[in-house]
Amino acid sequence: MTATDIAMKHAWTQVAAEAARLHNTHLSQLFATDPVRVQSLTFDAPHLKADFSKQRLDKAALATIATLASAAQFDEWRAKLFAGDIVNTTEGRAAKHWLVRAKSPPAEVQNVRDRMAAFAQRIRPEINAIVHLGIGGSDLGPRLVIDALKPLRIQGIEVRFAANVDGADVADAIEGLDPKRTLLIVVSKTFTTQETLANAEFVRAWGPAYLAGATAAPEKAVAWGVPAENVFEFWDWVGGRYSLWSSVSLVCAVALQEGAFDRLLNGAAEMDNHFRDAPFAKNLPAISAAIQMWNREALGHRTYAAIPYAERLRLLPGWLQQLEMESNGKGVTRNGVALERAASAVTWGAAGTNAQHSFFQQLHQGVDEVPVEFIVNAGPQEGPPSHRAKVFANALAQARALMVGKSAAQAKAEMIAKGASQAEAAQLAPHRGFTGNRASTMMALDALSPEALGALLAFYEHRTFAQAVLAGINPFDQWGVELGKEMANALLAALEGGNPPADIDPSTAAWLRQLRT
Numbered sequence: 001m002t003a004t005d006i007a008m009k010h011a012w013t014q015v016a017a018e019a020a021r022l023h024n025t026h027l028s029q030l031f032a033t034d035p036v037r038v039q040s041l042t043f044d045a046p047h048l049k050a051d052f053s054k055q056r057l058d059k060a061a062l063a064t065i066a067t068l069a070s071a072a073q074f075d076e077w078r079a080k081l082f083a084g085d086i087v088n089t090t091e092g093r094a095a096k097h098w099l100v101r102a103k104s105p106p107a108e109v110q111n112v113r114d115r116m117a118a119f120a121q122r123i124r125p126e127i128n129a130i131v132h133l134g135i136g137g138s139d140l141g142p143r144l145v146i147d148a149l150k151p152l153r154i155q156g157i158e159v160r161f162a163a164n165v166d167g168a169d170v171a172d173a174i175e176g177l178d179p180k181r182t183l184l185i186v187v188s189k190t191f192t193t194q195e196t197l198a199n200a201e202f203v204r205a206w207g208p209a210y211l212a213g214a215t216a217a218p219e220k221a222v223a224w225g226v227p228a229e230n231v232f233e234f235w236d237w238v239g240g241r242y243s244l245w246s247s248v249s250l251v252c253a254v255a256l257q258e259g260a261f262d263r264l265l266n267g268a269a270e271m272d273n274h275f276r277d278a279p280f281a282k283n284l285p286a287i288s289a290a291i292q293m294w295n296r297e298a299l300g301h302r303t304y305a306a307i308p309y310a311e312r313l314r315l316l317p318g319w320l321q322q323l324e325m326e327s328n329g330k331g332v333t334r335n336g337v338a339l340e341r342a343a344s345a346v347t348w349g350a351a352g353t354n355a356q357h358s359f360f361q362q363l364h365q366g367v368d369e370v371p372v373e374f375i376v377n378a379g380p381q382e383g384p385p386s387h388r389a390k391v392f393a394n395a396l397a398q399a400r401a402l403m404v405g406k407s408a409a410q411a412k413a414e415m416i417a418k419g420a421s422q423a424e425a426a427q428l429a430p431h432r433g434f435t436g437n438r439a440s441t442m443m444a445l446d447a448l449s450p451e452a453l454g455a456l457l458a459f460y461e462h463r464t465f466a467q468a469v470l471a472g473i474n475p476f477d478q479w480g481v482e483l484g485k486e487m488a489n490a491l492l493a494a495l496e497g498g499n500p501p502a503d504i505d506p507s508t509a510a511w512l513r514q515l516r517t
């Protein structure tokens, strides 16, 4: 065991003791004993405010997690990230996604930005549609940004995305478009991804007039047929799920109004400065990481739900899912030692208020507690002005209901007051009671501007990194996706008429026989 491992083990004993102290404390009680709880557990960062007062922890618990952060060498790892040191140790790479959005980037980054802007200006008058093909990190980020910033979209340019290798996706993507006025953008860091290349072959054969690519393997894109002048590079030091700031978002540079993409980068850079410079105790991504870790590793909540109460952020949970689960869904420490506790929870969610009418039932009355992260847009909103208060009322009500609940006795009394008989009320009370005491965070963006969106997404990137540091893992590799890819290649050959692999198991063999084309 290294000295760091020993220090972290010791700090964990203290964190676990704090968790045991607070395990049976009702959230409402925490407010009763601390009149300044809201102020002391609300944190600000550029464009973003977060209130953690409805989480099951107090200042003492947070201070204990801070000792874990120093045992885990949080300051040192953060410095390494921003120094461009090799933090992705299994692949021998830096993780410099922050450099791609820097205010004064190096020449190679600025050069691509300038080429993207020039390309955007040149191509806009020629097209009325863009088909963006990519998957995972080459899809989820730009898809979210295009959806979130719809009011800033250029009129007259339709944007379609396809990722899935189920042909329905790409068939939908070109449906009704005029190839003579369509720009196809093929996005793949490696330019080897089966799904993206299969979709790209199909759309290229359909005959789009314009073709561009975004990749960290420009020679492969050119060999595939993208004109060299339309290949926009990014670099192996930008992880796929951290890449939306790069040429991966060429679609945003073209389809959003002039300057919007730069504003997104600027907002992210503001969050970078905050994360880089603020001490742990005032650092929003770091504190939020500590709370994520507290919920997962100290209190044992296996999942959490991210619920944006903003329709324009409806794609946020999907993007966040890849970011967090592909980064921190790991089983060993940086040194390859099996983890004693999980490094991250299952991330899932959907936009409110829709989510209230589908799965919130379980959040309120299911046996397992699922911490919820609410995100609201406190700035101007689109559509009918009277809707604004309704969105906020619902978000606040859900968070409050999760916390305060309603006892069976209270439910019974309410029913009797409304005229139910004693027997009927007694029978229904257990069904109509809520345990409450369920944790949530309330976060607010100052607007749904490109800057605020950039800051929010960068906040999540840094939180993911900070959580990885607290868990002692490498968040920048994804070896777990490789095995399935290798097997898919072998099975594809068998499905297309070749022999099944010699070591095939009986179940897969039976399915191969059934599904063979």
Ligand SMILES: O=P(O)(O)OC[C@H]1O[C@H](O)[C@H](O)[C@@H](O)[C@@H]1O
Pocket: 135, 136, 137, 138, 187, 188, 189, 190, 191, 192, 193, 196, 240, 241, 326, 478, 481
């Ligand atoms: O951008 P690409 O090289 O096509 O990769 C697309 C995606 O596929 C891989 O399987 C990885 O798991 C993702 O991290 C990546 O974003």
